[in-house]
Amino acid sequence: MTGLFLTFEGPEGAGKSTQLARLVARLEAEGIAHTVTREPGGTPLGTRVREVLLDPALTIDPLPEFLLYSASRAQLVANVIRPALDRGDVVVCDRYADSSLAYQGAGRGLDARLLGDITRAATGGLTPHLTVLLDLDPVLGLERAARRGQPDRLERADLAFHQRVRDGFLVLAEQEPARFLLLDAVLAPEILADRIWHAVRARVHTVPGQGRTNPIS
Ligand code: TYD
Numbered sequence: 001m002t003g004l005f006l007t008f009e010g011p012e013g014a015g016k017s018t019q020l021a022r023l024v025a026r027l028e029a030e031g032i033a034h035t036v037t038r039e040p041g042g043t044p045l046g047t048r049v050r051e052v053l054l055d056p057a058l059t060i061d062p063l064p065e066f067l068l069y070s071a072s073r074a075q076l077v078a079n080v081i082r083p084a085l086d087r088g089d090v091v092v093c094d095r096y097a098d099s100s101l102a103y104q105g106a107g108r109g110l111d112a113r114l115l116g117d118i119t120r121a122a123t124g125g126l127t128p129h130l131t132v133l134l135d136l137d138p139v140l141g142l143e144r145a146a147r148r149g150q151p152d153r154l155e156r157a158d159l160a161f162h163q164r165v166r167d168g169f170l171v172l173a174e175q176e177p178a179r180f181l182l183l184d185a186v187l188a189p190e191i192l193a194d195r196i197w198h199a200v201r202a203r204v205h206t207v208p209g210q211g212r213t214n215p216i217s
Contacts, residue, residue: 003085007096010134011166013144014185022193035084037093043079046072054152062108072103074122106168133173134183138162
């Protein structure tokens with residue numbers, strides 16, 4: 001495996017999609033081979049699972065909820081992420097296993113050891129090289145998310161749940177400071193984009209004059 005695996009994480013409405021799009025534009029401008037994907041989703045199976053997970057008409061218990069996210073993740077890692085990393089791409093994924101630890105672990109109260117065991121089975125232990133965590137107060141985040149339209153099943157969960165999710169993410173960032181780039185999502189989008197690019201560029205090694213890039217230096 002020679003590529004670089006980047007993930008974006010954060011609570012609702014933190015601006016992940018905006019920042020992810022800006023990073024992808026930078027990668028494109030620099031001519032760096034990349035693959036963009038998301039969770040849940042990113043494969044035909046994942047897209048169907050995503051519809052189930054976000055459907056506000058469904059009630060899903062915490063364990064099956066986690067197993068559905070894991071099913072989507074296992075398929076995505078095997079069919080999209082690993083092949084892209086093997087090609088040497090920079091892989092940019094909108095949410096990954098840290099979301100399960102924050103939402104299903106801290107948020108829903110599932111046991112962290114169980115989450116870890118199943119996640120390792122689903123991913124073969126594949127961990128991102130860099131995780132951008134956009135941190136935001138859930139009061140602001142849910143407000144921002146509400147402006148985008150009808151809330152999905154997760155967005156409908158109560159504020160206390162979303163506060164636990166946010167705290168869960170912050171604990172993860174504290175536990176692995178070398179992997180996480182923790183950013184305050186209230187900063188101006190341009191400043192956030194620059195900080196993210198700075199961190200990514202430091203991990204991408206461009207082989208000059210060869211018309212191709214080797215993401216890992
Ligand atoms: P999405 O519309 O992609 O939300 P966002 O734009 O905030 O990323 O929906 C994904 C939802 O699924 C989001 O509320 C977070 C949640 N989620 C989990 O609860 N566990 C997980 O493992 C993942 C990947 C996402």
